[in-house]
Amino acid sequence: MTYQIPLRDIQFVLHELLQVPAMLEDCGQPELDAGTIDQVLAAAGQFASEVIAPLNAPGDAHGCSMPSPGVVQTPPGFKKAYDEFTKNGWAGLACSPEFGGQGFPSVVANAVYEVFGGANMAWASYPGMSHATYVNVSANGSEEQKALYLPKIASGEWAGTMCLTEPNAGTDLGLMRTRAVAQPDGSYSITGSKIFISGGEQDLTGNIMHLVLARITDAPPGVKGISLFIVPKFIPDANGAAGARNGVVCGSIEHKLGIHGNSTCTINFDGATGWLLGAPNKGLAGMFVQMNHMRVLVGMIAIGLMEAAYQKALAYAKDRLQGRTSGARSSSEVADPIIGHADVRRMLLTQKANIEGARALALWTAQLSDLQRLHPDPARRNETAELLGLLTPLVKALSSDLAVEGTLLAMQVFGGHGYIRENGVEQHLRDVRIVGLYEGTNGVQAMDLLGRKVLADRGRQMGAFLDMAGAFAETCGPREAMREFAEPLAALAADIRQLTSELVATSAHDPHAAGAAAAPYLRLVGHLALAWTWARMAEVAFRNAGSTDPIYASKIATARFYFQRLLPQTAALCGEIRAGSSALMEPAVELL
Incomplete structure (x- = not known):
């Protein structure tokens, strides 16, 4: 079946x-009302189902290729779809x-990218x-660079790309x-190799425009000596057009488990001309702006793939005849x-509960990034920034873990038919597996949440x-x-508060305490976030209990x-x- 946008559910969450x-009106953008947002969502759904979803399986089978050294071709149809994407x-x-954009907030853009990712993640x-x-x-560029x-x-x-990882330097x-190396004209000569570069050549x-982390001559050792550079494939000429070819070459494309239609490249910089982006030796902080944005975005794309697998499993479960259900015969x-x-x-409802909870x-979280940027009250912006920092690793890791688990459940619904290529679920599983590795593995996200966020400020x-929940x-x-939701939510918040206090105390004398607890702690906090989210959705649904719209009954049941x-x-x-690190x-x- 062809992927379809879960339009009503996205509308429920956004509106x-x-x-x-209402948030956009408070932030000075009243023109972006519900009707305008719905038009964008409907158009995104049409583009997803009619243009890029049909390219998903063929693109996976064909993959990217290098017909000559340094030249990468994307799968047939990808270029035409991209041209339509930009034209619209x-x-x-x-x-x-x-700068020629439409000014929609991140929360709307992320909803759109969930749809695009569900239809065709590689594209x-x-x-x-x-x-x-x-x-x-x-965030980091000079006025000239921005222009x-x-x-x-x-x-x-x-x-654009993000060039961090090297063969000897991952996390x-x-x-x-x-x-x-600094040049007399203010540019830099960049030399080195980067691996796993998504869309590095196409x-x-x-x-x-490659954004590259590199070390300036005589820079401090370690991460304190890393700077960030803009290194374009073609050097812009005096008119801003792509000019002379830079010393940037694709050495190879990776042959990988999934997302075959996305060119994951080794990029070699051989005396390439680059320009400093931001302050010297502050490159890691500059790149984290992009990485944190991507962490939420890839979490959304994982949810899109989980949704796509669920749609296939649900349709199959309604059509597949096997055995008798208990009780009277349901048909002839x-x-x-x-x-x-x-x-x-059980399998279908687990997928549904995790998809809709993770989506909301x-x-x-994307809405918090908008409030951090747009809200007129500085105090509200600062408060939102802290909450956004706490939730970013959670959303990335939780969504990608749930997506792998959910896609496995979708495959299980199909039985043996889920393991073969023609039904599409096995591709979703191969594709979504990368998200737990993107932008810092999920173990890194768990350590970020517990070590850098929770333990760092006790x-x-x-x-x-926890106070908010x-x-x-x-x-x-x-x-x-609401009692059936409020009471367990309150109890879980109290449990996590106590457990967090215990971890703060234990980590003071056990150097392995944080590492041992990080992954289960992230999942535990993820359950709190999902429980709070589901309780909030249930409250909205109860307010509309008399409606004939089936989404409200569905929300309460889920x-x-x-x-x-x-x-x-x-x-x-x-x-x-609580078992600690000893085992x-x-x-x-x-x-x-």
Whole structure:
């Protein structure tokens, strides 16, 4: 089946749960009302289902190729789809009108990229990464750099990449060897190699703006000596057009598990001309602007793939006749649709609960980035920035983990038919697996959440988050309809508060405490975030209980499933965290 945008659910989240139009009016953008946003969503759904979804399986089968050294061809149809994408203004959706964009907020753009990712992740990753470079240059660039590069990205004429990883330096960027030598004209000569560069070379755009981390001569050692550079494939001429070819060459494309239609490249810089982006030796902080943007974005794309797999599994479960469900016969057929079996319902409802909960959580996080940037009250912007920093690693890791688990469940619904290529679920599984590795592996995200965010301030930011969830539970708890959600939410918030205090104390004398607890702690906090999100959605649904729109009854039923069947997993997570690090660290290496 062809991917279809989950339009009504996205509308529910944007308009009813998050009240995005009201937020935009408060932030001085009243023209971006619900009707305008719905037009964008409908057009995105049409583009996704009619243009890029049909390219998904063929693009996976064909992959990218190098017909000659340094030249990369994307799969057939990708270039034509990209031209239609740029012609219709999608590249500039969330770019400033000052640079030719349409000025939509991140929360709307992320909803759109969920749709594009669900339809064709490999294709969507090209413009997704380009917009992330736009965000970086917008935040860190000089006025001249912004004027030169941002209109080209907003129009889609040029693309962008993020060049961090080297063969010897992955997460530990302090080990990188790429060098930058200052030139008399103020530019730098960049030499080195970068690997795993998404969209590092392609035939979609006239130029590629590589954002490259490198070390200036005599820079301080480690991450404190890393700078960030703009290194274009073609050096802009006096008129801002792509001019002479720079010393940037694609050495190879990776042959990988999934996203075959996206060119993941080794890029070699041989005395390439680059220009400093931001201050010297502050490159890591500059690049984190882009990485944090990408962490939320790839989380959204993972949700899109999980949705695509669920759509296939749900349709199959309604049509596939196998066995008899309990009770009276449901039809005159020799067997009943498998959707009547309780275990199939379990798998489908687990996918549905995780998709819709993660979608609402991730879009709320994107909304926080808009509030941080647009809200007129500085105090509100600062408060939002802290919450956004706490949630960013959570959204990235939780969404990608749930997407792998959900896509596996979709495959299980199909049985053996899910393992073969023609039904499409196995491709979704191969494609989505990369998201847990993108932009810092999920283990790194867990350590970021617990180590850098929670333990670093002795639980202050986490305490504020728990206060918000607890306050909601306290407010809605007295209402009979909400009690089944408010009481377990309040209890979980209290448990995490106590557990966080214990971890703060334990980590003071156990150097392995944070590493041992990080992954289950992230999932535990993820359950809190999902429980709070589902409770909020249930409250909206109860306010509309008399409506004939089926989404409200669906939200209440799915919230009930989440609280009764998935939230109890938190008890095991608490036990795992309290077990400490000894069982992990005491066995000798030879015993592993």
